[in-house]
Each structure stands twice: as C-alpha cells, then as structure tokens.
Amino acid sequence: MLNSLGKLMKEILDKKVEKVTVSNHLVSSLCCIITSTCGWIANIEQIMKAQALRDNSTMGYMMAKKHLEIDPEHPIVETLQQKADTDKNDKAVKDLVVLLFETVLLSSGFSLDNSQTHSNRIYRMIKLGLGIDDDDSAVEELAALVADDIPPLEGEEGASRMEEVD
Numbered sequence: 001m002l003n004s005l006g007k008l009m010k011e012i013l014d015k016k017v018e019k020v021t022v023s024n025h026l027v028s029s030l031c032c033i034i035t036s037t038c039g040w041i042a043n044i045e046q047i048m049k050a051q052a053l054r055d056n057s058t059m060g061y062m063m064a065k066k067h068l069e070i071d072p073e074h075p076i077v078e079t080l081q082q083k084a085d086t087d088k089n090d091k092a093v094k095d096l097v098v099l100l101f102e103t104v105l106l107s108s109g110f111s112l113d114n115s116q117t118h119s120n121r122i123y124r125m126i127k128l129g130l131g132i133d134d135d136d137s138a139v140e141e142l143a144a145l146v147a148d149d150i151p152p153l154e155g156e157e158g159a160s161r162m163e164e165v166d
Contacts, residue, residue, distance in 0.1 A: 005080065006021065006022065008088055015065065017101070023071055024068035030077065031100065068104070099122065
C-alpha cells in the first residue's frame with residue numbers, strides 16, 4: 001500500500017528527489033532527507049551557492065542527491081495515503097506532498113529554490129484550514145491584516161543613514 005504513495009510522491013517531486021523510501025528508523029518525525037554519500041550535505045551546499053566565483057558546471061553533479069524517507073506509521077502519512085488512494089490527481093494531495101518536501105528541506109538545513117511559491121502554498125493550506133472560499137482576495141486581506149499587526153522596528157526612522165564613526 002505505502003509503495004503506491006512513495007511512487008506517487010516520486011512522480012510529484014520528479015527531479016527534486018532521487019527516490020522516496022519507507023523508513024524503519026524514524027520515531028517522531030514524519031519524514032527526513034537523506035543525502036547520498038557522494039553529494040554535498042546541506043551546509044556545504046549553502047556555502048557553495050554563496051561563493052562569488054563558483055563554477056556552475058560543478059554545482060549540478062556535486063549537489064546532494066536527496067532521498068526522502070517517510071514514516072509509514074505517522075498519522076499524516078496514513079491520511080495522505082488514504083487521500084492518494086481515493087484520488088491520485090487531487091490538487092490538495094499534490095500540494096501537501098510538495099509542502100511536506102519543502103518543509104523537510106528547510107528543517108534539514110537546505111534552502112528553497114523559490115520561497116514565494118512555498119509561502120503561497122502555505123497560505124492556500126491556511127485558507128483551506130480556515131474554510132475560506134477560493135477567492136484570492138480573502139488571502140490577500142488575511143496577509144494584510146497580519147502585516148498591519150507587526151510593530152515597526154526600533155530605530156527604523158534612521159535606518160537608511162550610515163553609522164557615524166569618530
């Protein structure tokens with residue numbers, strides 16, 4: 001049963017992961033990213049991306065080949081399996097799989113290629129959880145309300161001036 005979810009997750013994630021496997025050593029985590037022995041770990045990958053004189057040809061083959069391991073006994077995985085068995089083409093299942101992958105990337109120390117897409121996906125899931133209809137203006141209003149509640153930073157009025165040194 002869970003092999004079908006792994007295959008579906010691999011299809012959805014396509015080239016982002018090398019393979020999706022069922023883990024037998026996860027206890028409390030939903031999933032984790034395992035890198036191959038020949039690729040870079042998350043920290044080295046970030047350092048290499050930040051290099052000014054990096055060689056883009058080496059970035060492709062040295063970046064970590066990511067393996068996604070999922071816990072078959074976790075309630076989220078079980079529910080995702082049920083939803084996937086019901087309808088493999090469900091947009092919510094695809095969004096949840098990608099959101100799950102991007103979240104585990106962040107928690108493993110990797111960086112996202114497009115953080116705005118990740119944010120939009122989270123907003124859609126919040127909207128779904130709150131029962132807001134598909135009107136995108138409701139999400140924008142919610143984001144505006146949250147932005148209005150954030151107080152300005154201290155000393156923000158002089159932030160553009162450089163610090164004076166004696």
